[in-house]
Each structure stands twice: as structure tokens, then as C-alpha cells.
Amino acid sequence: MSVYLDHAATTPMFDVAIEAMNSSLRKLGNPSSLHTEGRSTRKDVEDAREKIAKAVGCLASEVIFTGSGTEANNAAIKGLFWHTDKKVILVSSIEHHAVLDPAHWLAEHEGAELIQIPVNTDGVIDLEFLKKTIAERGSEIALISVMHSNNETGVIQPIAEIVKAAGDIPVHCDAVQSFTKVPISFKELGLFAMTISGHKVGGPLGIGALILRRAVEIPALLHGGGQERDIRSGTLNAPSIVALAAAVEANLYDAKIVATLRDSFEAGVMAARPDAVINGKNSERLPGISNITFPGTQSDSLLLLMDSEKVSCSTGAACTAGVHRPSHVLMAMGLSDVVSQSSLRFSFGSTNTQADVDFALSVLPTVIERGLAANAVGKK
Amino acid sequence: MSGGVDSAVAAARAVEAGHEVIGVHLALSSNPQKYRSGARGCCTIEDSHDARRAADVIGIPFYIWDMADEFHEGVVENFMSEYKAGRTPNPCLRCNEKIKFAAVLDRAKAMGFDGVVTGHYARTRESDAGRTLHRAVDPLKDQSYVLAVLNREQINGAIFPLGDTEKVDIRKEAEARGLAVAQKPDSHDICFVPSGDNAGWLRDRMGSEVGPIVDQDGNKLGEHKGAYTYTIGQRKGLGLTVPTADGSPRFVLKIEPVSNTVVVGAREDLAVTSMRGERPIFCGPEVGAAPMRGFVQVRAHGAALDCTYYLDNDQFVAELDQPLLGLATGQAMVIYDGDRVVGSATICETA
Numbered sequence: 001m002s003v004y005l006d007h008a009a010t011t012p013m014f015d016v017a018i019e020a021m022n023s024s025l026r027k028l029g030n031p032s033s034l035h036t037e038g039r040s041t042r043k044d045v046e047d048a049r050e051k052i053a054k055a056v057g058c059l060a061s062e063v064i065f066t067g068s069g070t071e072a073n074n075a076a077i078k079g080l081f082w083h084t085d086k087k088v089i090l091v092s093s094i095e096h097h098a099v100l101d102p103a104h105w106l107a108e109h110e111g112a113e114l115i116q117i118p119v120n121t122d123g124v125i126d127l128e129f130l131k132k133t134i135a136e137r138g139s140e141i142a143l144i145s146v147m148h149s150n151n152e153t154g155v156i157q158p159i160a161e162i163v164k165a166a167g168d169i170p171v172h173c174d175a176v177q178s179f180t181k182v183p184i185s186f187k188e189l190g191l192f193a194m195t196i197s198g199h200k201v202g203g204p205l206g207i208g209a210l211i212l213r214r215a216v217e218i219p220a221l222l223h224g225g226g227q228e229r230d231i232r233s234g235t236l237n238a239p240s241i242v243a244l245a246a247a248v249e250a251n252l253y254d255a256k257i258v259a260t261l262r263d264s265f266e267a268g269v270m271a272a273r274p275d276a277v278i279n280g281k282n283s284e285r286l287p288g289i290s291n292i293t294f295p296g297t298q299s300d301s302l303l304l305l306m307d308s309e310k311v312s313c314s315t316g317a318a319c320t321a322g323v324h325r326p327s328h329v330l331m332a333m334g335l336s337d338v339v340s341q342s343s344l345r346f347s348f349g350s351t352n353t354q355a356d357v358d359f360a361l362s363v364l365p366t367v368i369e370r371g372l373a374a375n376a377v378g379k380k
Numbered sequence: 381m382s383g384g385v386d387s388a389v390a391a392a393r394a395v396e397a398g399h400e401v402i403g404v405h406l407a408l409s410s411n412p413q414k415y416r417s418g419a420r421g422c423c424t425i426e427d428s429h430d431a432r433r434a435a436d437v438i439g440i441p442f443y444i445w446d447m448a449d450e451f452h453e454g455v456v457e458n459f460m461s462e463y464k465a466g467r468t469p470n471p472c473l474r475c476n477e478k479i480k481f482a483a484v485l486d487r488a489k490a491m492g493f494d495g496v497v498t499g500h501y502a503r504t505r506e507s508d509a510g511r512t513l514h515r516a517v518d519p520l521k522d523q524s525y526v527l528a529v530l531n532r533e534q535i536n537g538a539i540f541p542l543g544d545t546e547k548v549d550i551r552k553e554a555e556a557r558g559l560a561v562a563q564k565p566d567s568h569d570i571c572f573v574p575s576g577d578n579a580g581w582l583r584d585r586m587g588s589e590v591g592p593i594v595d596q597d598g599n600k601l602g603e604h605k606g607a608y609t610y611t612i613g614q615r616k617g618l619g620l621t622v623p624t625a626d627g628s629p630r631f632v633l634k635i636e637p638v639s640n641t642v643v644v645g646a647r648e649d650l651a652v653t654s655m656r657g658e659r660p661i662f663c664g665p666e667v668g669a670a671p672m673r674g675f676v677q678v679r680a681h682g683a684a685l686d687c688t689y690y691l692d693n694d695q696f697v698a699e700l701d702q703p704l705l706g707l708a709t710g711q712a713m714v715i716y717d718g719d720r721v722v723g724s725a726t727i728c729e730t731a
Contacts, residue, residue: 304402304443305491324446373490377483 002310003356007349008151008177008289009314013243014202014350016250021204021243031236032227041238048245055248056196056211057185064210064228065241069176069197070098071221072210075232076172076193077102077145079218081112083170086142090133092117092125092157093332094150099174100328103145117146121334123155123280131165143192144171148178152316152329152345153280154289156182163190170216176200176208180251181258181286186211202252202350203244207237253350259287261348261357266290268361273368279330279343288348291316293335297342297371300324305370306344309363314345381405381435381442383427385554385561386499386542388434392557393541394497395438401497403435403442404484408451408571430561437558445487447479454478456572463582463608466637467710470526470680471570473724477529485537495537502527503543504535505720511535512664515719518546525680528663528714528724535663579609579617591640593618596633596649607640613650613706620644631706651703657696657713657725667691667715667722675716676700678707678727689715689722696725 013021024044029037031045046060053060066072077099081089089103093116106112115133118126125146134141144166149156156178163171170192175184180201186194191213198207212218212231220226224233269276269292279291294302299315306313316327330340346360381387381403394401405428428444435442455474462469485496501516502524513535516522530538542550554562569576588605595601602620604610614632624630624646631650634643655676660667669691675684676698686701698713707730715722 300443300445301487301491304441307441308402324444370491374487377486377490 001355001359003312003359004351005311005313005346005348005356005360007352008154008200008345008347010199010205011202011349012351013199013204014247014250014252017203017243017247020246021239024239024242027238029238031238032225044242045236045238048241051245051249052196052209055180055251056194056209057187058194058211059214061229062186062211062214064212064232065236066208066210066228066232067206067234067237069174069195069200069208071232072195072197072208073098073145073172073174074102075210075218075221076195076212077143078106078221079231080143080170080172080193081106081110082219083216084142086140087111088113088115088137088141090115090117090130090141090144092119092146094119094123094125094152094329095145095147096151096174096176099145099147112142113140119332122283123150123153123329123333124283125157125162127158127161127165130162134165134167134169138167138169141169144169146171146173148173148175148184148194149182149286149289150280150329151177152289152327153283153291153333154286154347155280155283156285159189159191177286177289180248180253181255181288192216198240198244198247201244202247202250204240207240207244209244255287258348258350258352261352261354262288262290262346264354265346265348265357265360266292268357269364272361272365279333279335290346290348291330291343292346293330293339293343294368294371295339295342296375297368298324298375299341299344301374302344302367302371305367306360306363309367311360311363314347316343316345381431382499382567383424383430383434383561383564384499384567385551385559385564386501386547387431388438388499388559388561389550389554389557390497390499390541391435391440392438392559394539395440397541399494399497399539401438401440402493403431403438403440404488405431405442405444406451406479406484407444407446407448408479409448430564434559434561437560445484447483450483451475451479454483459570459572460582460586462710464586464637465710466607466635468611468708469710470712471572472526472680473529473712476526477534481530481534481538485534489537495539497539497541499542500527500540501542501547502540504538504540507664509665513721514543515716515721516540516543520681521547523680524716524719524721525677525682525712525714528721529661529712530663531661532663579606582606582609589640591642593620593642593644595630596643596645601630601644604642607635607637607642610635610642612708618642618644647705650705650707652700652705652707652730653703654697654699654731655707655713655727656692656729657698658694658728660691660694660696660723660725662723663721664723667696672717674718674722677714677716678704678711684716687715695728696723 029041031042049060049063053063089112091103103114107114172193174195176197179196194211196209199205220231222233277293303315326337326340432442455471459471500523501521503514504511515524573581592600593602593604601622610632630644633645671688671690676687677684687698689698709727711727712724713727714724
């Protein structure tokens, strides 16, 4: 038996999405062409756009397809920054690198001033800090970007309150982890921009979307054809767009079932290892993410041992060389360097069952014992 | 798995031998850019990608273990302090002793593994006296010298699948196995000194305090920029303008770190006929005070010199049949009985 508990990294494509993609792959026609084939593919793309818009809670014209969630985040952060003369970028300290890195890049190369919003020990951003910063620097702030839920802990952020506090300042929200897992409405939240990604929701890899408020025309990252509102160029990836829409429309993710599995897993972990700590436990979280610290261990050893027991999980973030680094998310929550390197992320999805949870729990005690031993020799 | 051809083939052979194998690449710098060295070193990001690719082709799990702190503390700092003390260390030996067959082996054992497989060219044999370490069949690639710092317990946790094969055939085998690293050049330099310029590397980190270069009578002949950047037997780069009476070249005889003095003299003054080593390590049966005949090797690819060896209290002594020119303290002396490694020690005295 092998158990996949890394759905936050990527989750299997739904069968309906694979089928939709396959039939689209066999179809001829560039959606920008004016002939019969082109028009037919264009119709598929626009049908898909409408389905996605419905799920997102936005207008179809507000959906800009991109090659990934990362690209959508880059387009939003850089585009909103270049859209104005204001120089301050306000992001949370627990953003994904797809937001943090473009923000840092703007600070290094484009004269931006980056202010990071701290989080409390439960992993929720400090709204008072945000309000204070807006009160003091509001006229200088180009954009605010806060993720809907954190990819490592699953902790959900108070987006509606952030938007309210922001007033006229554009707010972008990376909703890659939350989309289809918890209710989201772009319109109701009052967002300026939002990011979604295909492969986190049962759709294919290589497709994402920037949801951008109508009539906001930000500078483009990619030039050459202007297919997507002149903000994103490139031949439309019809098969992936169609598949993403099929996945979103079907949405086989049952939040209740996933939450039950996650809770059952966490209860089992705490019974086996009473010293374990569930990070972000006191906050509202996504149904499927569980981030657990096992004191006295190193997460890269634990991952190796879990992997050899056929349970796939994650240590959080890895750098280019694959060297495990302390998680900036857990450190922002006040965990020490050492403790944040003793944590694993287990993420559950629509394909998991109670048998998966039971299997993972059955191998856990040995894995933790060996992990403790491996760490102990390292310290001698 | 360094990302080179040897460890890739070693891993493949270990799998074929029926072991349950995982690939481990050691990250030896917490900032991989710091020691980055193109294709020549063994701890760059490209190398870790090459190692991962090899593991994927072989079909084994692959992980990167961060040993940067251990490496810095156990190898890099030791390298500097040894030079500072006027000795000439070999960091590859130190890495085998403190990292690959210590930190890595201990961690692996704690996690339930039996041992560490490496792409070193050496052989082990089982005997009544336990497992012993032997030279590889390829004399040009033999690495038993850099493994001679391992004790019995470490040798028992080591597997060297390449010792019975010549390097040229390992490359052919890698090719046949579809490993893209088959023709990757060997790394020669010290991995954390990618430029190969040890003296420059040391100067950058330890400064360059000017001091005298003197002859054996104490007459000042010139100045140097940091005594630790010289090695015993060195002839080039002394920058001396006062010639010897007969025009013969001068060699570094002695490095005195306390007075920051480099002593030079004639070639014949370099001659060494005996050496003593401290911290002896035996990877096979222990040696006693009774003199034995064998060979001593003092450099990674140096010659095996005929000698008589014995243990004097806790020091290894080797008396050479023929004098050797230029031997620095800090180098490892490795004693062989035929092709078997008897043991090793760190040279602390020469005469």
C-alpha cells in the first residue's frame, strides 16, 4: 500500500478533466483564428472561462489565463506595482515564494519598498499592524497581497477585513490553495486581483489564471499577440483551459470528508505522540492541511523514513539545491529555527480514504522513533 | 552520490547486489553558491542535479542531506587551523573520517540502514581478524590512502563496489547503464577550493601577514605573505632574489607558524629517513612494538615506499629504506602490508 498525503503540492486530475483534455487535444483550431475550427475552439475556451468565472465569483472578462499560479502572481504583483507611481508593497510574511520573490525582486531592481505584515503564533496576519501601516503610509502603498490560506499550515487569512481596511488600495489574493476547497467569491471579497492554479484543484499542470478586476489594465509581463486582454500573450492553451473548467465544474473535493480524514489523522498522531504540536490548530484552517511539529526530529529524516514506508508527505519548502531550510512560515509564527525544521506537512485530498489515514498512523511511531535516533546521533 | 560517475555506478551495483538502496547527496555548504565551482568540484547545484538524475535512472529514492555545519566544523575549519599550525592537512581524508563514515554513517544506521556505499576505489575482504581494507585493482585510481583513516567499525559499515574494476571500465559501464555522467570529468581539486589555489584561498580567509624567509643559519633572504601558504618541499614562488653560492635552487624546509618564518635550504636538506605519526588508526589487526616490514605512503597518489614500521607507545613509526624528499607534518602516513592497509597516523615528526 502506498499513501499520498501531499495534495497541497499537487493533486490527481479528476477523470472528467482528463477526458475533457483528451477530446480537446484531438481538436484542431487556434482559438484566435477566424475560421470554423478556430471559432469552435474559441467557443470551448469561452465556455470554460464562464464556468471558471462562475466558480470564482467574477465576470468572465475578469479571468486571464496564464501558464501557472506563479505566473499569475508575478503578473499581479509586478503589474499592480508598475500600474502606479506608489512604491510601497505590503505582503504578509507567510506568502508563497511565488509572491515573496517577485516582491523582493521589485524591491531590489525597481525601487519598491517592501513591508511584510507579521502573523501571530496561530499563523493569522496581524490586522492591527496592517491598519496602522495603512494609516501611516496609505498614500504610498501600491498594492497589498495576502494569500487566502497558507500552503504550509492551511491557516485561512481574514481577506474581507484586509480589503475593508485597504480602502482604495488594490488588494491581490493568492487563492491557489483555497480555491474549490472553501467558499470564495472574488466579487464579494471586493478584491482587485486573485490567483488560481489548475493542478491544485483536479485540473492539469501548466494552467493558472489571474482574476483581475474589469477595467484595470496593468502592464503585461509577456508581449506578443495580446490574447488575454493585452495583459498576457501566447496562444490560448485550450486543452488545459477546458480541463480546468471541467475540474472546477465537477469539483469532487468534499470538504467535509477531507476534514474528517484530517481530524482523524491528527487525533491519531496526538495519541501516538502526545508531544507533537499541530501548527495553526487554533485558527480556521483549510480542510486538508495538517502541519505537525515532532520535537527532537529533523523533518528531512522523517520525510525519507515516511517515503520508505510508502507514505508521501512534505517538509514544507525546498530550495533549488533541494537542501531543507527552516520554513519561513513557521518561523514567522514564532517557531525557532530548530523547531521549524522538525515539522511535516500532511495534506489530504479527494482521493484519500480512512484506510490511508490508518496506514499512515501505523507507520508513524517507528518513523518518529528512528527520526529521533537519527537526530540524536547528529548532535553528538 | 556526488553527481559523478563513480558514485552513480556504485549505487547501481549496490542495487544489483540486492541491497535496498537510497541515494544521498551531501550539501556541504549551507549556501551552495559559496563553494560553486562549475563541473570540477563536488558540491555544486549542478552536481546535485546530476546525482538526482542518476538516482532516478537507477530507480532509487534520492535525498539531499545538509551536512554543511558538520563539514565546516570538521573539515574546513580543521583545514585552516592545520595550515595555521604549519602543517599540511588532507581534507579529503578528514571528510571520510568525520563526515562520510561518521556523520552520514551514524545517521543512516539510526534510521535503520546497514551501511554506506561509496564510489571510492578500494576493496574490503573478510578474514579471521575481521574485515580488512585493500588497494583497488586500478593502481591509478586506488583510494585506499584516503580511506585509511577509517577504524574497524567504520570499515564494517562501508561498501566499496568499484574496487575490482578499472576506471575506464566504470565509465563504459555507466554508459551501458544509460547514466549521463559517464563522461563527466573527474574532480581533482579540494571541493571547497574550486579554483585549486589553496594559497590564495587561505590568504583570503586568514589574511597575509608578512614574515621572513631565512636560511638554516637564520639569515634573512626575503619576505613571504603568510607562512601557512607554503608547503614543505616547495621550490616555486619563493620570490628570493639572493642566489645561493653555487646557484642551486632552494626549497622550503620548515614552516614556523609562531614566528611566522619560512626556512629554506638545499634539496639534500629535505631528505627524510624516518617519520612518526600521532593518532594511529588500525583498520585491521593492531600493530605492536615489534618492527615489521611493509610500505608507507604519504600522499594520495604517492609511491609505496619500503619501510620498517612499529608502534612506539601511541605513535606510529616508519623507517624508510630510501630517503624521501620533502615531507610535511600534518600529512597522513598510511602503512601497507602488500595491498592491505595496516593503519594510518598523522605525521607529527620527521627526521
